[in-house]
Amino acid sequence: MAGGSWTVQNKVRPGVYVNIVTAPKALGTLGERGIVSIPLLLPWGEPKVITTIEAGEDTMPKLGYPITDSALLLVREALKRAQKLLLYRVNAGTKAAVTSGNLTVTAKWGGARGNDLTIVISENVDDEDLYDVRTLLNGDEVDSQTVANIAGLVSNDWVVFSGTGDLAASAGVPLVDGANGSATNQDYLDYLAAIEPQDFNTIALPSTDVTAKGAFVSFAKRLRDDEGKKIQVVLENYPSADYEGVISVKNGVILDDGTTLTAAQTTAWVAGATAGAAVNEALTYAAYDGAVDVATRYTNSQIIAALQAGEFSSPRTTAGLSWSRTLTR
Missing domain, CATH: 2.60.40.4290 (Immunoglobulin-like)
Known part of the structure:
Protein backbone atom coordinates (compact mmCIF):
# COMPACT_ATOMS: atom_id res chain seq x y z
CA MET A 1 0.00 0.00 0.00
CA ALA A 2 1.26 3.49 -0.80
CA GLY A 3 2.38 5.64 2.12
CA GLY A 4 4.92 8.12 3.41
CA SER A 5 5.14 11.75 4.40
CA TRP A 6 4.24 14.56 2.03
CA THR A 7 7.03 17.00 1.32
CA VAL A 8 6.84 17.71 -2.40
CA GLN A 9 4.97 16.04 -5.30
CA ASN A 10 7.33 13.09 -5.60
CA LYS A 11 4.84 10.22 -5.23
CA VAL A 12 4.36 7.51 -7.85
CA ARG A 13 1.74 5.15 -6.39
CA PRO A 14 -1.77 6.45 -5.65
CA GLY A 15 -2.60 6.68 -1.97
CA VAL A 16 -3.53 9.03 0.85
CA TYR A 17 -1.07 11.91 1.07
CA VAL A 18 -2.47 14.83 3.05
CA ASN A 19 -1.40 18.38 2.37
CA ILE A 20 -3.99 20.86 3.66
CA VAL A 21 -4.37 24.16 1.83
CA THR A 22 -7.17 26.68 1.58
CA ALA A 23 -9.57 25.74 -1.22
CA PRO A 24 -9.75 28.50 -3.86
CA LYS A 25 -13.15 29.76 -4.89
CA ALA A 26 -14.19 29.57 -8.52
CA LEU A 27 -14.39 32.95 -10.21
CA GLY A 28 -17.39 31.96 -12.29
CA THR A 29 -19.85 29.19 -12.99
CA LEU A 30 -18.21 25.98 -14.14
CA GLY A 31 -19.27 24.66 -17.53
CA GLU A 32 -21.40 21.61 -18.20
CA ARG A 33 -19.54 18.32 -17.87
CA GLY A 34 -20.17 14.80 -19.05
CA ILE A 35 -20.08 14.90 -22.85
CA VAL A 36 -18.09 12.07 -24.42
CA SER A 37 -17.65 11.19 -28.08
CA ILE A 38 -16.72 7.90 -29.75
CA PRO A 39 -16.35 6.79 -33.38
CA LEU A 40 -17.72 3.24 -33.56
CA LEU A 41 -18.23 0.35 -35.96
CA LEU A 42 -21.91 -0.53 -35.56
CA PRO A 43 -24.43 -2.93 -37.19
CA TRP A 44 -27.17 -0.26 -37.54
CA GLY A 45 -27.73 3.48 -37.53
CA GLU A 46 -27.14 6.50 -39.71
CA PRO A 47 -23.48 6.58 -40.79
CA LYS A 48 -21.08 9.52 -41.02
CA VAL A 49 -23.07 11.87 -38.80
CA ILE A 50 -22.99 12.89 -35.15
CA THR A 51 -25.81 11.11 -33.30
CA THR A 52 -26.59 12.33 -29.79
CA ILE A 53 -27.44 9.68 -27.19
CA GLU A 54 -28.49 10.85 -23.73
CA ALA A 55 -27.97 8.67 -20.66
CA GLY A 56 -31.16 6.69 -20.09
CA GLU A 57 -32.46 7.27 -23.61
CA ASP A 58 -34.15 4.48 -25.61
CA THR A 59 -31.50 3.56 -28.18
CA MET A 60 -33.75 1.43 -30.41
CA PRO A 61 -34.92 4.23 -32.75
CA LYS A 62 -31.39 5.48 -33.47
CA LEU A 63 -29.17 2.42 -33.09
CA GLY A 64 -31.54 -0.50 -33.66
CA TYR A 65 -30.81 -2.26 -30.36
CA PRO A 66 -31.66 -1.77 -26.69
CA ILE A 67 -28.80 -0.39 -24.62
CA THR A 68 -28.45 -3.79 -22.90
CA ASP A 69 -27.57 -5.60 -26.15
CA SER A 70 -23.97 -6.66 -26.69
CA ALA A 71 -23.93 -4.74 -30.00
CA LEU A 72 -23.98 -1.52 -27.97
CA LEU A 73 -21.41 -2.61 -25.39
CA LEU A 74 -19.19 0.47 -25.76
CA VAL A 75 -22.17 2.82 -25.88
CA ARG A 76 -23.25 1.36 -22.56
CA GLU A 77 -19.76 1.61 -21.07
CA ALA A 78 -19.39 5.27 -22.05
CA LEU A 79 -22.77 6.21 -20.59
CA LYS A 80 -22.07 4.60 -17.21
CA ARG A 81 -20.52 7.92 -16.16
CA ALA A 82 -21.17 10.44 -18.94
CA GLN A 83 -24.49 12.21 -19.37
CA LYS A 84 -24.30 12.50 -23.14
CA LEU A 85 -22.63 10.58 -25.97
CA LEU A 86 -21.85 12.13 -29.33
CA LEU A 87 -21.68 8.97 -31.42
CA TYR A 88 -20.28 8.75 -34.93
CA ARG A 89 -20.83 5.57 -36.91
CA VAL A 90 -17.70 5.23 -39.05
CA ASN A 91 -18.95 2.33 -41.20
CA ALA A 92 -21.75 2.57 -43.75
CA GLY A 93 -22.03 -1.18 -44.30
CA THR A 94 -24.11 -3.02 -46.90
CA LYS A 95 -27.89 -2.79 -46.76
CA ALA A 96 -29.89 -6.01 -46.46
CA LEU A 175 -34.00 -9.46 -45.75
CA VAL A 176 -30.55 -10.84 -46.52
CA ASP A 177 -26.94 -9.91 -47.27
CA GLY A 178 -26.64 -7.06 -44.81
CA ALA A 179 -23.03 -6.56 -43.67
CA ASN A 180 -21.25 -4.18 -41.32
CA GLY A 181 -18.26 -3.53 -43.51
CA SER A 182 -15.16 -1.87 -42.10
CA ALA A 183 -13.66 1.55 -41.53
CA THR A 184 -10.57 3.18 -43.02
CA ASN A 185 -8.27 5.79 -41.55
CA GLN A 186 -10.01 8.34 -43.74
CA ASP A 187 -13.27 7.52 -41.97
CA TYR A 188 -11.64 8.42 -38.66
CA LEU A 189 -10.27 11.65 -40.14
CA ASP A 190 -13.79 12.45 -41.34
CA TYR A 191 -15.00 11.87 -37.79
CA LEU A 192 -12.48 14.34 -36.39
CA ALA A 193 -13.66 16.95 -38.89
CA ALA A 194 -17.28 16.30 -37.88
CA ILE A 195 -16.71 16.41 -34.12
CA GLU A 196 -14.48 19.48 -34.00
CA PRO A 197 -17.34 22.07 -34.08
CA GLN A 198 -19.22 20.21 -31.31
CA ASP A 199 -19.00 20.81 -27.57
CA PHE A 200 -17.50 17.80 -25.80
CA ASN A 201 -15.07 16.91 -23.02
CA THR A 202 -13.40 13.68 -24.13
CA ILE A 203 -12.98 11.38 -27.13
CA ALA A 204 -12.34 7.64 -26.98
CA LEU A 205 -10.67 5.81 -29.84
CA PRO A 206 -11.48 2.07 -29.44
CA SER A 207 -8.90 1.07 -32.04
CA THR A 208 -5.38 -0.33 -32.00
CA ASP A 209 -4.40 1.31 -35.29
CA VAL A 210 -1.22 3.32 -34.76
CA THR A 211 -1.91 5.72 -37.63
CA ALA A 212 -5.34 6.58 -36.24
CA LYS A 213 -3.84 7.09 -32.78
CA GLY A 214 -1.31 9.53 -34.16
CA ALA A 215 -4.05 11.50 -35.92
CA PHE A 216 -6.08 11.74 -32.69
CA VAL A 217 -3.05 12.95 -30.72
CA SER A 218 -2.37 15.65 -33.31
CA PHE A 219 -6.05 16.62 -33.16
CA ALA A 220 -5.94 16.96 -29.37
CA LYS A 221 -2.77 19.05 -29.47
CA ARG A 222 -4.18 21.43 -32.07
CA LEU A 223 -7.47 21.95 -30.25
CA ARG A 224 -5.80 22.41 -26.87
CA ASP A 225 -2.77 24.47 -27.87
CA ASP A 226 -4.11 26.47 -30.82
CA GLU A 227 -7.88 26.62 -30.29
CA GLY A 228 -7.98 26.74 -26.50
CA LYS A 229 -10.40 23.79 -26.23
CA LYS A 230 -9.06 21.69 -23.35
CA ILE A 231 -10.48 18.39 -24.54
CA GLN A 232 -8.85 15.02 -23.86
CA VAL A 233 -8.34 11.96 -26.03
CA VAL A 234 -8.30 8.41 -24.61
CA LEU A 235 -6.22 5.81 -26.46
CA GLU A 236 -5.03 2.30 -25.69
CA ASN A 237 -1.35 1.69 -25.00
CA TYR A 238 0.01 4.92 -26.42
CA PRO A 239 2.29 6.44 -23.74
CA SER A 240 4.60 7.75 -26.45
CA ALA A 241 2.18 10.66 -26.87
CA ASP A 242 3.65 12.06 -23.62
CA TYR A 243 1.05 14.84 -23.59
CA GLU A 244 -1.38 16.06 -20.93
CA GLY A 245 -4.34 15.93 -23.32
CA VAL A 246 -3.88 12.20 -23.98
CA ILE A 247 -4.84 9.39 -21.61
CA SER A 248 -3.19 6.06 -22.40
CA VAL A 249 -5.11 3.00 -21.14
CA LYS A 250 -2.82 0.04 -20.44
CA ASN A 251 -5.18 -2.86 -19.59
CA GLY A 252 -8.76 -4.03 -19.92
CA VAL A 253 -11.34 -5.33 -17.48
CA ILE A 254 -13.64 -8.29 -16.88
CA LEU A 255 -17.27 -7.35 -16.25
CA ASP A 256 -19.58 -9.06 -13.78
CA ASP A 257 -21.41 -10.84 -16.62
CA GLY A 258 -18.16 -12.44 -17.79
CA THR A 259 -17.52 -10.07 -20.70
CA THR A 260 -13.84 -9.27 -21.19
CA LEU A 261 -12.98 -5.82 -22.52
CA THR A 262 -9.66 -5.13 -24.17
CA ALA A 263 -7.70 -1.99 -23.39
CA ALA A 264 -9.05 -0.49 -26.62
CA GLN A 265 -12.65 -1.18 -25.56
CA THR A 266 -12.00 0.08 -22.04
CA THR A 267 -11.24 3.53 -23.48
CA ALA A 268 -15.02 4.02 -23.73
CA TRP A 269 -15.53 3.87 -19.95
CA VAL A 270 -12.38 5.86 -19.23
CA ALA A 271 -13.47 8.63 -21.61
CA GLY A 272 -16.99 8.64 -20.17
CA ALA A 273 -15.72 8.73 -16.59
CA THR A 274 -13.24 11.48 -17.41
CA ALA A 275 -15.93 13.54 -19.11
CA GLY A 276 -18.32 13.05 -16.21
CA ALA A 277 -15.79 13.93 -13.51
CA ALA A 278 -15.92 17.39 -11.98
CA VAL A 279 -13.01 19.68 -12.81
CA ASN A 280 -11.65 19.20 -9.29
CA GLU A 281 -12.21 15.41 -9.23
CA ALA A 282 -9.56 12.76 -9.91
CA LEU A 283 -10.23 9.21 -11.03
CA THR A 284 -7.48 7.74 -8.87
CA TYR A 285 -9.02 4.79 -7.03
CA ALA A 286 -12.30 5.28 -8.86
CA ALA A 287 -14.12 1.95 -9.18
CA TYR A 288 -14.89 0.74 -12.69
CA ASP A 289 -18.68 0.26 -12.76
CA GLY A 290 -19.67 -3.38 -13.12
CA ALA A 291 -16.10 -4.76 -13.28
CA VAL A 292 -14.88 -7.64 -11.13
CA ASP A 293 -11.30 -8.02 -12.32
CA VAL A 294 -8.71 -6.66 -14.70
CA ALA A 295 -7.97 -8.42 -17.97
CA THR A 296 -4.21 -8.18 -17.40
CA ARG A 297 -2.60 -7.98 -13.98
CA TYR A 298 0.70 -6.20 -13.37
CA THR A 299 3.28 -6.32 -10.58
CA ASN A 300 3.99 -3.34 -8.36
CA SER A 301 7.12 -2.46 -10.33
CA GLN A 302 5.22 -2.72 -13.62
CA ILE A 303 2.49 -0.41 -12.31
CA ILE A 304 5.07 2.14 -11.18
CA ALA A 305 6.77 1.98 -14.59
CA ALA A 306 3.41 2.46 -16.31
CA LEU A 307 2.54 5.47 -14.17
CA GLN A 308 5.93 7.03 -14.82
CA ALA A 309 5.32 6.50 -18.54
CA GLY A 310 2.04 8.39 -18.27
CA GLU A 311 -0.28 5.41 -18.58
CA PHE A 312 -3.74 4.85 -17.08
CA SER A 313 -3.81 1.36 -15.55
CA SER A 314 -5.70 -0.72 -13.03
CA PRO A 315 -4.33 -2.96 -10.29
CA ARG A 316 -6.50 -5.48 -8.50
CA THR A 317 -6.86 -4.45 -4.84
CA THR A 318 -8.64 -5.99 -1.88
CA ALA A 319 -11.09 -3.07 -2.00
CA GLY A 320 -12.04 -3.80 -5.58
CA LEU A 321 -11.06 -2.54 -9.00
CA SER A 322 -9.27 0.80 -8.86
CA TRP A 323 -7.48 3.00 -11.32
CA SER A 324 -4.18 4.83 -11.29
CA ARG A 325 -3.84 7.83 -13.50
CA THR A 326 -0.91 9.91 -14.64
CA LEU A 327 -1.36 12.16 -17.65
CA THR A 328 2.09 13.71 -18.02
CA ARG A 329 5.65 13.07 -17.11
Whole structure:
Protein backbone atom coordinates (compact mmCIF):
# COMPACT_ATOMS: atom_id res chain seq x y z
CA MET A 1 0.00 0.00 0.00
CA ALA A 2 1.26 3.49 -0.80
CA GLY A 3 2.38 5.64 2.12
CA GLY A 4 4.92 8.12 3.41
CA SER A 5 5.14 11.75 4.40
CA TRP A 6 4.24 14.56 2.03
CA THR A 7 7.03 17.00 1.32
CA VAL A 8 6.84 17.71 -2.40
CA GLN A 9 4.97 16.04 -5.30
CA ASN A 10 7.33 13.09 -5.60
CA LYS A 11 4.84 10.22 -5.23
CA VAL A 12 4.36 7.51 -7.85
CA ARG A 13 1.74 5.15 -6.39
CA PRO A 14 -1.77 6.45 -5.65
CA GLY A 15 -2.60 6.68 -1.97
CA VAL A 16 -3.53 9.03 0.85
CA TYR A 17 -1.07 11.91 1.07
CA VAL A 18 -2.47 14.83 3.05
CA ASN A 19 -1.40 18.38 2.37
CA ILE A 20 -3.99 20.86 3.66
CA VAL A 21 -4.37 24.16 1.83
CA THR A 22 -7.17 26.68 1.58
CA ALA A 23 -9.57 25.74 -1.22
CA PRO A 24 -9.75 28.50 -3.86
CA LYS A 25 -13.15 29.76 -4.89
CA ALA A 26 -14.19 29.57 -8.52
CA LEU A 27 -14.39 32.95 -10.21
CA GLY A 28 -17.39 31.96 -12.29
CA THR A 29 -19.85 29.19 -12.99
CA LEU A 30 -18.21 25.98 -14.14
CA GLY A 31 -19.27 24.66 -17.53
CA GLU A 32 -21.40 21.61 -18.20
CA ARG A 33 -19.54 18.32 -17.87
CA GLY A 34 -20.17 14.80 -19.05
CA ILE A 35 -20.08 14.90 -22.85
CA VAL A 36 -18.09 12.07 -24.42
CA SER A 37 -17.65 11.19 -28.08
CA ILE A 38 -16.72 7.90 -29.75
CA PRO A 39 -16.35 6.79 -33.38
CA LEU A 40 -17.72 3.24 -33.56
CA LEU A 41 -18.23 0.35 -35.96
CA LEU A 42 -21.91 -0.53 -35.56
CA PRO A 43 -24.43 -2.93 -37.19
CA TRP A 44 -27.17 -0.26 -37.54
CA GLY A 45 -27.73 3.48 -37.53
CA GLU A 46 -27.14 6.50 -39.71
CA PRO A 47 -23.48 6.58 -40.79
CA LYS A 48 -21.08 9.52 -41.02
CA VAL A 49 -23.07 11.87 -38.80
CA ILE A 50 -22.99 12.89 -35.15
CA THR A 51 -25.81 11.11 -33.30
CA THR A 52 -26.59 12.33 -29.79
CA ILE A 53 -27.44 9.68 -27.19
CA GLU A 54 -28.49 10.85 -23.73
CA ALA A 55 -27.97 8.67 -20.66
CA GLY A 56 -31.16 6.69 -20.09
CA GLU A 57 -32.46 7.27 -23.61
CA ASP A 58 -34.15 4.48 -25.61
CA THR A 59 -31.50 3.56 -28.18
CA MET A 60 -33.75 1.43 -30.41
CA PRO A 61 -34.92 4.23 -32.75
CA LYS A 62 -31.39 5.48 -33.47
CA LEU A 63 -29.17 2.42 -33.09
CA GLY A 64 -31.54 -0.50 -33.66
CA TYR A 65 -30.81 -2.26 -30.36
CA PRO A 66 -31.66 -1.77 -26.69
CA ILE A 67 -28.80 -0.39 -24.62
CA THR A 68 -28.45 -3.79 -22.90
CA ASP A 69 -27.57 -5.60 -26.15
CA SER A 70 -23.97 -6.66 -26.69
CA ALA A 71 -23.93 -4.74 -30.00
CA LEU A 72 -23.98 -1.52 -27.97
CA LEU A 73 -21.41 -2.61 -25.39
CA LEU A 74 -19.19 0.47 -25.76
CA VAL A 75 -22.17 2.82 -25.88
CA ARG A 76 -23.25 1.36 -22.56
CA GLU A 77 -19.76 1.61 -21.07
CA ALA A 78 -19.39 5.27 -22.05
CA LEU A 79 -22.77 6.21 -20.59
CA LYS A 80 -22.07 4.60 -17.21
CA ARG A 81 -20.52 7.92 -16.16
CA ALA A 82 -21.17 10.44 -18.94
CA GLN A 83 -24.49 12.21 -19.37
CA LYS A 84 -24.30 12.50 -23.14
CA LEU A 85 -22.63 10.58 -25.97
CA LEU A 86 -21.85 12.13 -29.33
CA LEU A 87 -21.68 8.97 -31.42
CA TYR A 88 -20.28 8.75 -34.93
CA ARG A 89 -20.83 5.57 -36.91
CA VAL A 90 -17.70 5.23 -39.05
CA ASN A 91 -18.95 2.33 -41.20
CA ALA A 92 -21.75 2.57 -43.75
CA GLY A 93 -22.03 -1.18 -44.30
CA THR A 94 -24.11 -3.02 -46.90
CA LYS A 95 -27.89 -2.79 -46.76
CA ALA A 96 -29.89 -6.01 -46.46
CA ALA A 97 -32.63 -6.41 -49.08
CA VAL A 98 -35.17 -8.80 -50.55
CA THR A 99 -37.48 -8.93 -53.57
CA SER A 100 -40.92 -10.53 -53.33
CA GLY A 101 -42.90 -10.42 -56.56
CA ASN A 102 -42.99 -6.80 -57.71
CA LEU A 103 -41.94 -5.47 -54.31
CA THR A 104 -38.35 -4.74 -53.32
CA VAL A 105 -37.60 -4.06 -49.66
CA THR A 106 -34.28 -2.55 -48.56
CA ALA A 107 -33.06 -1.92 -45.02
CA LYS A 108 -32.93 1.75 -44.11
CA TRP A 109 -29.31 1.50 -42.97
CA GLY A 110 -26.46 -0.80 -43.88
CA GLY A 111 -25.27 -3.42 -41.45
CA ALA A 112 -25.93 -6.90 -40.11
CA ARG A 113 -28.97 -5.75 -38.15
CA GLY A 114 -30.89 -5.60 -41.43
CA ASN A 115 -30.73 -9.40 -41.62
CA ASP A 116 -33.07 -9.56 -38.61
CA LEU A 117 -35.89 -7.94 -40.61
CA THR A 118 -38.73 -9.88 -42.27
CA ILE A 119 -41.65 -8.70 -44.39
CA VAL A 120 -45.03 -10.45 -44.08
CA ILE A 121 -47.76 -9.73 -46.64
CA SER A 122 -51.31 -11.03 -46.12
CA GLU A 123 -54.79 -10.28 -47.45
CA ASN A 124 -56.80 -7.97 -45.23
CA VAL A 125 -59.56 -9.87 -43.41
CA ASP A 126 -62.11 -7.06 -43.87
CA ASP A 127 -61.37 -6.10 -47.48
CA GLU A 128 -60.10 -8.62 -50.00
CA ASP A 129 -58.83 -5.83 -52.22
CA LEU A 130 -56.34 -4.67 -49.56
CA TYR A 131 -53.15 -6.16 -48.11
CA ASP A 132 -51.59 -5.92 -44.68
CA VAL A 133 -47.83 -5.41 -44.95
CA ARG A 134 -45.99 -6.01 -41.68
CA THR A 135 -42.34 -5.34 -40.89
CA LEU A 136 -40.94 -7.68 -38.25
CA LEU A 137 -37.70 -7.37 -36.31
CA ASN A 138 -36.69 -10.71 -34.84
CA GLY A 139 -40.33 -11.72 -35.02
CA ASP A 140 -41.67 -8.58 -33.32
CA GLU A 141 -43.83 -6.20 -35.34
CA VAL A 142 -42.27 -2.75 -35.76
CA ASP A 143 -44.53 -1.45 -38.52
CA SER A 144 -47.86 -2.35 -40.15
CA GLN A 145 -49.63 -0.82 -43.15
CA THR A 146 -52.81 -1.66 -45.03
CA VAL A 147 -52.63 -0.74 -48.71
CA ALA A 148 -54.08 -1.66 -52.09
CA ASN A 149 -50.78 -1.90 -53.96
CA ILE A 150 -47.07 -1.14 -53.79
CA ALA A 151 -47.62 2.54 -54.53
CA GLY A 152 -49.49 2.90 -51.24
CA LEU A 153 -46.58 1.73 -49.09
CA VAL A 154 -44.65 4.30 -47.06
CA SER A 155 -41.09 3.66 -45.92
CA ASN A 156 -40.69 3.31 -42.15
CA ASP A 157 -37.87 3.53 -39.60
CA TRP A 158 -36.55 0.13 -40.67
CA VAL A 159 -37.11 -0.45 -44.38
CA VAL A 160 -37.61 1.33 -47.69
CA PHE A 161 -40.20 -0.02 -50.14
CA SER A 162 -39.84 0.23 -53.90
CA GLY A 163 -41.38 -1.26 -57.03
CA THR A 164 -44.68 -0.91 -58.88
CA GLY A 165 -47.81 -2.93 -59.37
CA ASP A 166 -49.76 -5.37 -57.21
CA LEU A 167 -48.70 -7.06 -54.00
CA ALA A 168 -48.54 -10.82 -53.56
CA ALA A 169 -49.23 -12.56 -50.26
CA SER A 170 -46.22 -14.01 -48.46
CA ALA A 171 -45.87 -15.81 -45.13
CA GLY A 172 -42.62 -13.98 -44.54
CA VAL A 173 -39.56 -13.04 -46.59
CA PRO A 174 -36.40 -12.16 -44.66
CA LEU A 175 -34.00 -9.46 -45.75
CA VAL A 176 -30.55 -10.84 -46.52
CA ASP A 177 -26.94 -9.91 -47.27
CA GLY A 178 -26.64 -7.06 -44.81
CA ALA A 179 -23.03 -6.56 -43.67
CA ASN A 180 -21.25 -4.18 -41.32
CA GLY A 181 -18.26 -3.53 -43.51
CA SER A 182 -15.16 -1.87 -42.10
CA ALA A 183 -13.66 1.55 -41.53
CA THR A 184 -10.57 3.18 -43.02
CA ASN A 185 -8.27 5.79 -41.55
CA GLN A 186 -10.01 8.34 -43.74
CA ASP A 187 -13.27 7.52 -41.97
CA TYR A 188 -11.64 8.42 -38.66
CA LEU A 189 -10.27 11.65 -40.14
CA ASP A 190 -13.79 12.45 -41.34
CA TYR A 191 -15.00 11.87 -37.79
CA LEU A 192 -12.48 14.34 -36.39
CA ALA A 193 -13.66 16.95 -38.89
CA ALA A 194 -17.28 16.30 -37.88
CA ILE A 195 -16.71 16.41 -34.12
CA GLU A 196 -14.48 19.48 -34.00
CA PRO A 197 -17.34 22.07 -34.08
CA GLN A 198 -19.22 20.21 -31.31
CA ASP A 199 -19.00 20.81 -27.57
CA PHE A 200 -17.50 17.80 -25.80
CA ASN A 201 -15.07 16.91 -23.02
CA THR A 202 -13.40 13.68 -24.13
CA ILE A 203 -12.98 11.38 -27.13
CA ALA A 204 -12.34 7.64 -26.98
CA LEU A 205 -10.67 5.81 -29.84
CA PRO A 206 -11.48 2.07 -29.44
CA SER A 207 -8.90 1.07 -32.04
CA THR A 208 -5.38 -0.33 -32.00
CA ASP A 209 -4.40 1.31 -35.29
CA VAL A 210 -1.22 3.32 -34.76
CA THR A 211 -1.91 5.72 -37.63
CA ALA A 212 -5.34 6.58 -36.24
CA LYS A 213 -3.84 7.09 -32.78
CA GLY A 214 -1.31 9.53 -34.16
CA ALA A 215 -4.05 11.50 -35.92
CA PHE A 216 -6.08 11.74 -32.69
CA VAL A 217 -3.05 12.95 -30.72
CA SER A 218 -2.37 15.65 -33.31
CA PHE A 219 -6.05 16.62 -33.16
CA ALA A 220 -5.94 16.96 -29.37
CA LYS A 221 -2.77 19.05 -29.47
CA ARG A 222 -4.18 21.43 -32.07
CA LEU A 223 -7.47 21.95 -30.25
CA ARG A 224 -5.80 22.41 -26.87
CA ASP A 225 -2.77 24.47 -27.87
CA ASP A 226 -4.11 26.47 -30.82
CA GLU A 227 -7.88 26.62 -30.29
CA GLY A 228 -7.98 26.74 -26.50
CA LYS A 229 -10.40 23.79 -26.23
CA LYS A 230 -9.06 21.69 -23.35
CA ILE A 231 -10.48 18.39 -24.54
CA GLN A 232 -8.85 15.02 -23.86
CA VAL A 233 -8.34 11.96 -26.03
CA VAL A 234 -8.30 8.41 -24.61
CA LEU A 235 -6.22 5.81 -26.46
CA GLU A 236 -5.03 2.30 -25.69
CA ASN A 237 -1.35 1.69 -25.00
CA TYR A 238 0.01 4.92 -26.42
CA PRO A 239 2.29 6.44 -23.74
CA SER A 240 4.60 7.75 -26.45
CA ALA A 241 2.18 10.66 -26.87
CA ASP A 242 3.65 12.06 -23.62
CA TYR A 243 1.05 14.84 -23.59
CA GLU A 244 -1.38 16.06 -20.93
CA GLY A 245 -4.34 15.93 -23.32
CA VAL A 246 -3.88 12.20 -23.98
CA ILE A 247 -4.84 9.39 -21.61
CA SER A 248 -3.19 6.06 -22.40
CA VAL A 249 -5.11 3.00 -21.14
CA LYS A 250 -2.82 0.04 -20.44
CA ASN A 251 -5.18 -2.86 -19.59
CA GLY A 252 -8.76 -4.03 -19.92
CA VAL A 253 -11.34 -5.33 -17.48
CA ILE A 254 -13.64 -8.29 -16.88
CA LEU A 255 -17.27 -7.35 -16.25
CA ASP A 256 -19.58 -9.06 -13.78
CA ASP A 257 -21.41 -10.84 -16.62
CA GLY A 258 -18.16 -12.44 -17.79
CA THR A 259 -17.52 -10.07 -20.70
CA THR A 260 -13.84 -9.27 -21.19
CA LEU A 261 -12.98 -5.82 -22.52
CA THR A 262 -9.66 -5.13 -24.17
CA ALA A 263 -7.70 -1.99 -23.39
CA ALA A 264 -9.05 -0.49 -26.62
CA GLN A 265 -12.65 -1.18 -25.56
CA THR A 266 -12.00 0.08 -22.04
CA THR A 267 -11.24 3.53 -23.48
CA ALA A 268 -15.02 4.02 -23.73
CA TRP A 269 -15.53 3.87 -19.95
CA VAL A 270 -12.38 5.86 -19.23
CA ALA A 271 -13.47 8.63 -21.61
CA GLY A 272 -16.99 8.64 -20.17
CA ALA A 273 -15.72 8.73 -16.59
CA THR A 274 -13.24 11.48 -17.41
CA ALA A 275 -15.93 13.54 -19.11
CA GLY A 276 -18.32 13.05 -16.21
CA ALA A 277 -15.79 13.93 -13.51
CA ALA A 278 -15.92 17.39 -11.98
CA VAL A 279 -13.01 19.68 -12.81
CA ASN A 280 -11.65 19.20 -9.29
CA GLU A 281 -12.21 15.41 -9.23
CA ALA A 282 -9.56 12.76 -9.91
CA LEU A 283 -10.23 9.21 -11.03
CA THR A 284 -7.48 7.74 -8.87
CA TYR A 285 -9.02 4.79 -7.03
CA ALA A 286 -12.30 5.28 -8.86
CA ALA A 287 -14.12 1.95 -9.18
CA TYR A 288 -14.89 0.74 -12.69
CA ASP A 289 -18.68 0.26 -12.76
CA GLY A 290 -19.67 -3.38 -13.12
CA ALA A 291 -16.10 -4.76 -13.28
CA VAL A 292 -14.88 -7.64 -11.13
CA ASP A 293 -11.30 -8.02 -12.32
CA VAL A 294 -8.71 -6.66 -14.70
CA ALA A 295 -7.97 -8.42 -17.97
CA THR A 296 -4.21 -8.18 -17.40
CA ARG A 297 -2.60 -7.98 -13.98
CA TYR A 298 0.70 -6.20 -13.37
CA THR A 299 3.28 -6.32 -10.58
CA ASN A 300 3.99 -3.34 -8.36
CA SER A 301 7.12 -2.46 -10.33
CA GLN A 302 5.22 -2.72 -13.62
CA ILE A 303 2.49 -0.41 -12.31
CA ILE A 304 5.07 2.14 -11.18
CA ALA A 305 6.77 1.98 -14.59
CA ALA A 306 3.41 2.46 -16.31
CA LEU A 307 2.54 5.47 -14.17
CA GLN A 308 5.93 7.03 -14.82
CA ALA A 309 5.32 6.50 -18.54
CA GLY A 310 2.04 8.39 -18.27
CA GLU A 311 -0.28 5.41 -18.58
CA PHE A 312 -3.74 4.85 -17.08
CA SER A 313 -3.81 1.36 -15.55
CA SER A 314 -5.70 -0.72 -13.03
CA PRO A 315 -4.33 -2.96 -10.29
CA ARG A 316 -6.50 -5.48 -8.50
CA THR A 317 -6.86 -4.45 -4.84
CA THR A 318 -8.64 -5.99 -1.88
CA ALA A 319 -11.09 -3.07 -2.00
CA GLY A 320 -12.04 -3.80 -5.58
CA LEU A 321 -11.06 -2.54 -9.00
CA SER A 322 -9.27 0.80 -8.86
CA TRP A 323 -7.48 3.00 -11.32
CA SER A 324 -4.18 4.83 -11.29
CA ARG A 325 -3.84 7.83 -13.50
CA THR A 326 -0.91 9.91 -14.64
CA LEU A 327 -1.36 12.16 -17.65
CA THR A 328 2.09 13.71 -18.02
CA ARG A 329 5.65 13.07 -17.11
